[in-house]
Amino acid sequence: MPPDDRGESPAPGRLRPPGLGLLLAEMRGIFEFNTSLLLSPLLMRARKGDGHPVLTLPGFLASDLSMAPMRRYLRELGYDAYAWKMGRNVGGVARMRAALRDRLAEIHASTGRKVSVVGWSLGGIFARDLALQAPEQVRCVVTLGSPFANDVRATNVTRLYEALSGEAVADDSELRKAIAGDLPVPATSIYSRSDGIVNWRTCLQRPSDTAENIEVYLASHTGLGVNAAALWAVADRLAQAEGQFSQFDRSGPFAIAYAPPEQAQS
Known part of the structure; x- marks a missing residue:
């Protein structure tokens, strides 16, 4: 059995982090970004926004710069897009809870509207936690390659996350279970089976009348936030x-990029 990111073999029943081949293939993220630029005329055919605020949360080790292309795209569609303004994301779900809640409350108070929260990777875990903390302020949650469910240790950055954040992934099991469970607001999880950082099964939520999983074919983890189909x-x-x-x-111009619903839920 292949070793996990700690150099150990996972116990029976545990998920494995993505293999070395997928990890090395993460370099294609720049190609996904360039493709999105070329396909911008098609992307602008998306349904226009109603001006409501959208808070974007970056992934582990990333900053607001990583989500600048998404914010620019959303603003062009008519949304009021916001950065998180907390520098580089070095993790700490429990440590960041209060600051994130304050940022959400600030946007909610200044706009007078519920805030949609879009989180990439670790940012998506933060987004789901915000929905649990303040459902009266959150309109919906969209996550991109976020490992919030099943065996959340099945990533290639677990050891680094624990070293930098000072938190063990296994800490606060009740909070982890809540984040992985049903949310009180509509939730969409976007993921890819070709993700080289997190095991795609850790991105699956229980489908319901207000929750869904969307699989994007061939997307990388590092490119998911700039991938045209995503x-x-x-x-x-x-x-x-x-x-x-x-x-x-x-359907639409990127229909070929999505797995069928039944496949995205298994």
Whole structure:
């Protein structure tokens, strides 16, 4: 059995981090970004926004710069997109809870509207926690390659996360279970089976009338936030009216990039 990121063999029943081949293939993220630039005319055909605020949360070791292309895209569609303004994300789910809640409350108070939260990787875990903490302020949650479910140690950055954040992934099991469970707001998890950083099974939530999983073919972890098909899906999910939710329609200009619903849920 292949070793995990600690150099140890995972116990029976545990998920493995993605293999070396997928990890090395993460370099294609720059290609995904360049492709999105070329396909920008198609991306602008997405449904327009209603001006409501959208808070974007970067992934582990990333800063607001990583989500600048998404914020720019969302603003062009008519959303009021916000950065998290907390520098580089070095982790700490428990440590960051209060600051994130304050940032959400600040945006909610200044706009007078519920805030949609889009989180990439670790940012998605933060986003789900915000929905649990303040559901009255959150309109919906969209996560991108976020390892919040199943065996959350099945990533290639677990040891680094624990070293930099000062928190063990196994800490606060009740909080982890809550984040992995059903949310009180509509939630969409976007992921890829070709993710080289996190095991894609850690991104799956229980489908329901207000929760769904969307698989994007061939996307990398580092490119998921700038991948054209993922951006289209984010925009489509944000365009839903407040208080309403319908499952993602896998048609349109990027239809070929999405797995069928039944495949995305297993």
